[in-house]
Amino acid sequence: xxxxxxxxxxxxxxxxxxxxxxxxxxxxxxxxxxxxxxxxxxxxxxxxxxxxxxxxxxxxxxxxxxxxxxxxxxxxxxxxxxxxxxxxxxxxxxxxxxxxxxxxxxxxxxxxxxxxxxxxxxxxxxxxxxxxxxxxxxxxxxxxxxxxxxxxxxxxxxxxxxxxxxxxxxxxxxxxxxxxxxxxxxxxxxxxxxxxxxxxxxx
Amino acid sequence: xxxxxxxxxxxxxxxxxxxxxxxxxxxxxxxxxxxxxxxxxxxxxxxxxxxxxxxxxxxxxxxxxxxxxxxxxxxxxxxxxxxxxxxxxxxxxxxxxxxxxxxxxxxxxxxxxxxxxxxxxxxxxxxxxxxxxxxxxxxxxxxxxxxxxxxxxxxxxxxxxxxxxxxxxxxxxxxxxxxxxxxxxxxxxxxxxxxxxxxxxxxxxxxxxxxxxxxxxxxxxxxxxxxxxxxxxxxxxxxxxxxxxxxxxxxxxxxxxxxxxxxxxxxxxxxxxxxxxxxxxxxxxxxxxxxxxxxxxxxxxxxxxxxxxxxxxxxxxxxxxxxxxxxxxxxxxxxxxxxxxxxxxxxxxxxxxxxxxxxxxxxxxxxxxxxxxxxxxxxxxxxxxxxxxxxxxxxxxxxxxxxxxxxxxxxxxxxxxxxxxxxxxxxxxxxxxxxxxxxxxxxxxxxxxxxxxxxxxxxxxxxxxxxxxxxxxxxxxxxxxxxxxxxxxxxxxxxxxxxxxxxxxxxxxxxxxxxxxxxxxxxxxxxxxxxxxxxxxxxxx
Numbered sequence: 222x223x224x225x226x227x228x229x230x231x232x233x234x235x236x237x238x239x240x241x242x243x244x245x246x247x248x249x250x251x252x253x254x255x256x257x258x259x260x261x262x263x264x265x266x267x268x269x270x271x272x273x274x275x276x277x278x279x280x281x282x283x284x285x286x287x288x289x290x291x292x293x294x295x296x297x298x299x300x301x302x303x304x305x306x307x308x309x310x311x312x313x314x315x316x317x318x319x320x321x322x323x324x325x326x327x328x329x330x331x332x333x334x335x336x337x338x339x340x341x342x343x344x345x346x347x348x349x350x351x352x353x354x355x356x357x358x359x360x361x362x363x364x365x366x367x368x369x370x371x372x373x374x375x376x377x378x379x380x381x382x383x384x385x386x387x388x389x390x391x392x393x394x395x396x397x398x399x400x401x402x403x404x405x406x407x408x409x410x411x412x413x414x415x416x417x418x419x420x421x422x423x424x
Numbered sequence: 425x426x427x428x429x430x431x432x433x434x435x436x437x438x439x440x441x442x443x444x445x446x447x448x449x450x451x452x453x454x455x456x457x458x459x460x461x462x463x464x465x466x467x468x469x470x471x472x473x474x475x476x477x478x479x480x481x482x483x484x485x486x487x488x489x490x491x492x493x494x495x496x497x498x499x500x501x502x503x504x505x506x507x508x509x510x511x512x513x514x515x516x517x518x519x520x521x522x523x524x525x526x527x528x529x530x531x532x533x534x535x536x537x538x539x540x541x542x543x544x545x546x547x548x549x550x551x552x553x554x555x556x557x558x559x560x561x562x563x564x565x566x567x568x569x570x571x572x573x574x575x576x577x578x579x580x581x582x583x584x585x586x587x588x589x590x591x592x593x594x595x596x597x598x599x600x601x602x603x604x605x606x607x608x609x610x611x612x613x614x615x616x617x618x619x620x621x622x623x624x625x626x627x628x629x630x631x632x633x634x635x636x637x638x639x640x641x642x643x644x645x646x647x648x649x650x651x652x653x654x655x656x657x658x659x660x661x662x663x664x665x666x667x668x669x670x671x672x673x674x675x676x677x678x679x680x681x682x683x684x685x686x687x688x689x690x691x692x693x694x695x696x697x698x699x700x701x702x703x704x705x706x707x708x709x710x711x712x713x714x715x716x717x718x719x720x721x722x723x724x725x726x727x728x729x730x731x732x733x734x735x736x737x738x739x740x741x742x743x744x745x746x747x748x749x750x751x752x753x754x755x756x757x758x759x760x761x762x763x764x765x766x767x768x769x770x771x772x773x774x775x776x777x778x779x780x781x782x783x784x785x786x787x788x789x790x791x792x793x794x795x796x797x798x799x800x801x802x803x804x805x806x807x808x809x810x811x812x813x814x815x816x817x818x819x820x821x822x823x824x825x826x827x828x829x830x831x832x833x834x835x836x837x838x839x840x841x842x843x844x845x846x847x848x849x850x851x852x853x854x855x856x857x858x859x860x861x862x863x864x865x866x867x868x869x870x871x872x873x874x875x876x877x878x879x880x881x882x883x884x885x886x887x888x889x890x891x892x893x894x895x896x897x898x899x900x901x902x903x904x905x906x907x908x909x910x911x912x913x914x915x916x917x918x919x920x921x922x923x924x925x926x927x928x929x930x931x932x933x934x935x936x937x938x939x940x941x942x943x944x945x946x947x948x949x950x951x952x953x954x955x956x957x958x959x960x961x962x963x964x965x
Contacts (some may be wrong), residue, residue: 232533241601247637325863340653352662359654
């Protein structure tokens, strides 16, 4: 009898899950705003949504899903003991995450050059009557922006994890960090699964 | 029992000396003490701010300073008391110190994360203060309502980021406690063998974990509004300022339960020990804690009855507000019933407990006046509200905090304090408290609004009395603090179990050793079984 060991991996995974709940609540606040405004400005949201590039959005969804799959495979590889394969999977997940951010950057700069960004005077003038489109794009920038911050944090975590697999600190018997990094990356993915239809498919 | 070196003398594994052995410690007990000194500093500062406000209000007209300074004072008082004292207060000090001990563990589950939360807390505190003086004194009140918080020229963004960081600190503390209670509990300790203090911090940790992110995001959006003019709360861009209030109270009302639940836990520890009787309704108290955590998260909009809401919404939120009164009352009756036919032994912690029950009941019942939509409209934003929430926050959470301080002080520092001075302090504090806040109920009913530095002459007697009460109260707090500080130098050595408690912290020496337990603790069938105490005494004979 006695207390469980402090380095117990089940416990750190438990802590990670708690953290993920809090992340969901963080985005929950945005989803509440979205719901309230969608009820008020349905046509404005439809107009805004139809102007987003569905191809790029779909591509990004596929990229993030594939990247999530790669992280899951990397964990499976570690459990089977093949560290090289695991590292390769992780690296491809990281690259895909970067591609996601690149496409996001392209989309954002496209919109901003068209005068669509929060606080833009031209944008406000173009839409004098209904404010729905303005709110839609404000939500678009806030939601995708905060999601992109999470992708960036996730990428940093994955890079640290990659360095640890390379140096052997993550191994077949000790892969709690990889598991937790994977959980975080899946969360980033799941959030996108919700954000994507809310913004791109609303039209 | 031979005394082993305690955590105060002996550093944990890293073998650092001097100040670094504190600043880099991962020992939950040392972190708790670091929190304690920081919190005491903020508490004292905020008490003085409050005292200055009440001095200004003692006489009608501008006496000490005008409206601008008064706005700054109530903002600072509110921000410091809410975000830097009450919310972190009991969990960060007593939770950190005693949860691992009460469940028989060596430390919390994530010791390094625990230290990080302390640094986040300090950073948040510093940022808050810096922000408040960058561009003149703050003037938004602790609620940061839009559109004023977006329009004002004062430095609000930094203050919001400070609150964000403080929120993160408290959220991670909650995460740490939940994991600790789940994973590090002794295997022989089942869920219904956990002491009630740990239970109530567990309940409030869930609220911390799930509610804090909402305000974090809300405040971030206000920062975006200030930097980029995003307009999510700005009507000229289609936003709705009311949504800010909803999101703000979605966190800030549950935060009230983050403040009070751990306090209720302390009271649930004190009553059985000083009645030498098992707590009445252990499972009912546990269920009430969880019920308060759940239902308390669904009542936020009762802060907004006059902000503009549909009648249906008002009805629902009013009803839910009434529902929270039920588990709270279950607890109050359980504490009182615990004393019935017990062998009651008066002591400073119990006196705090008794005052708590009395003051908290007044606070709770006046809460119903506010929760009822009709009367709410009459007293909304008046001194009545101020009196109500001080009864709950200070008379409730604050008194429980002081009660806990006196209950566990001998364990934390191994010193006994003077009971005489403690009683004198409690008497002054409570008498001053009543004289201070009771007139505010009357003033509120008469229609004196809150947050004004001046008033009509008709309100002068009430405000004058309240001012006198404030000074008596502050003097009482000073007596209490001085008594405790004197005890550190001159107090008698405390025995391992000065009160005759049966939870695990009383089975180990005072102050505890670095790893808390020198031998495996005995875990009873039931955490408040006082027959064990008698058995142990017989064994010693």
